[in-house]
Amino acid sequence: MNAGDAPDLGRAVLETVREASAAARLIAAEEVLERLVARGFGECLGTAPEGDPCRRLAAVLSGLPAIASLASLSGRTLYHDPALLSRTYARILDRGGDPPRLMAEEIRANSRDYPRPVPVELFEAPPFDLAPAVIEAALKAMAAGEEYRDITFTTTSQGTVYLFSSLYLERNYATFLAQQDETFSMNP
Incomplete structure (x- = not known):
């Protein structure tokens, strides 16, 4: 393999991102670059005409339709293969x-998209x-944080705590859905 060939470079970039995705990891362009340099x-x-390896790598990554990018909370762009690691x-x-x-993003997404409240135990599971x-610490932080004012809870008759967003679910409906979910999980 000639490391200078563009198809070989694209294949190497794809393999590098897929290796990270297969290990359930996101990978930043800097790490992809380090691994490519190590591979020759x-x-x-x-x-590259610009002489900047980061620009060349960014161009290769943007040309790979099998690779997805994610704007990280850290501000960096991270990459993954959606076939191996879903968005x-x-x-x-x-x-x-x-x-x-x-937790807040998951609670809001469930309340908005499905609509359903989620049992607090959901966050203990994979x-x-x-x-x-x-x-517990996250729930306390959300209770104290202004940006989480919409996150609230309901408790079923069996004592299970369900979380929901008041932006997307009304309390009575969330309570009804939580009770239904608990009833269905008890009677498969």
């Missing part, structure tokens, strides 16, 4: 470092895998 593609990347899961991975935001203490 440094010269090819540095010979939803990629977003969850990116927000994992900010549990209140992660792909979230948050510890109960982290969930």
